[in-house]
Structure formats: C-alpha cells, structure tokens
Amino acid sequence: MKKFCLFLVGIIAFFVLLANIGPLLGLAVSLVVTYYAVKEFMRTDSTGTKILWGIIAFIAISFSIANVPAILAVVAAYILYVVYKNWNKTKEHKEDIIDADDPFTNFERQWNSLNK
Template sequence: MKKFFLYSAAFITAIIALCLLAPVAGLLISGALLAAGLHYYTESKSTFGKVMSLVVALAGLVSALSNIPGFIGLAAIGVLFYLYKARKNEKIEFLPGKKEEEDPFTNFEREWANLNK
C-alpha cells in the first residue's frame, strides 16, 4: 500500500511539474536577466552603464518575484526528485558534509589503533 501511495504522489507531482514547465522556463529567463544585470553592474565603469544595468536587474527581479507558478513548478520538481530517491531507498543529504573516510583525523585514529594492537 505504501508503494501505491508513493507512485500516486509521484504521478500527480509529475503532472503538476509538466504543466508548470513554461513558468519555470520564464523563471529561468528572469533569473538570467537578474544575473546579467548584476554582472554588468559590477563590470561597468560609467554611471550610465551602472544605472542601465540596475534597471535590467530590477526588471529581472520583479519578473522573477511575480512568477509564483514558476516557484510552484520548482517545488514540484523538488518533490518529484525526493520521491524518486525515496523509491530507490537512497538517503538524501541536503547539506552534504565531510564523510568519515575523508577526515584525516579519523584515518589517523584508526591507523594509530591498528599500530597499538
């Protein structure tokens, strides 16, 4: 029964994500406008160039903030990714940290314990 609910939720989320694919593309374009405006603002030497870059960045910001269906589409894609990982029983790390094997102090302690045996 758990698999049935998991597949049902994934199916509904996939339909929502597909329906909101165009607003997500619009959100991507708005974000690109915002990023381009901020990039050219930092690179510009003249006052006119800075003002025009800020106008482009503000247009991208207003466009991105007013695109609520795009944010819902992004959330649906995120939930779909989570359900896909849950189906495969994979652990999802939102903030990946250092693994124990990569920590040099843990390796040192393990080797020191092996030497003292």
C-alpha cells in the same frame, strides 16, 4: 498499498511540474538576466551605463517576482525525486537488524558460525 500511494503522489507531482514548466523557464531566464545585469552594473564606471544596467536588472527582478509559481515546480521536482528514491526501498524487519552490543546475539551468531 505503499507503492500505490507513492505512485499517486508521483503522478500528482508530475502534473504539477508539467503545469508549472513555463514559469520555471521564465524564472530561470529572468534570474540569468538579473545576474548578468548586476555583474555588468558592478563592472562599469559610466553613470549612464550604470543607470541602463540598473533598469535592466529591475525589469528582470520584476519578471522573477512574477514567476513565483515556479517554486511549486521545484517542490514537485523534489517530491518526484523522493518518490523515485523510495520506490524500491525495502522495509527493514526486526529480525534482520542485529544489535552489536547485545552479548547474546553475538554468542548466537558465533555459535552458528562454529556449527557450520
């Protein structure tokens, strides 16, 4: 049942990621353009060039805001990662966990090693 639920969540996350791949790419491009425009804005000394880079940065930030649904794609990619990590994880049984502070458990383990 756990594998089926993980599979179902993984399929849903995959389709959400696939549906939002366009906004994700748009967000990535607009963030790169914004970074480059701000970097050039800080580097230049000319007032006209600063205005030009400021306008470019403003337009790129506007495109970034328009691509906010890309956050769903990032969340879906993270969910796919978690599903992938938990796919083959085994359930720990109480018998497998050995308490190192329990003297009786340590005695039983040492007694079994002596009897071998």
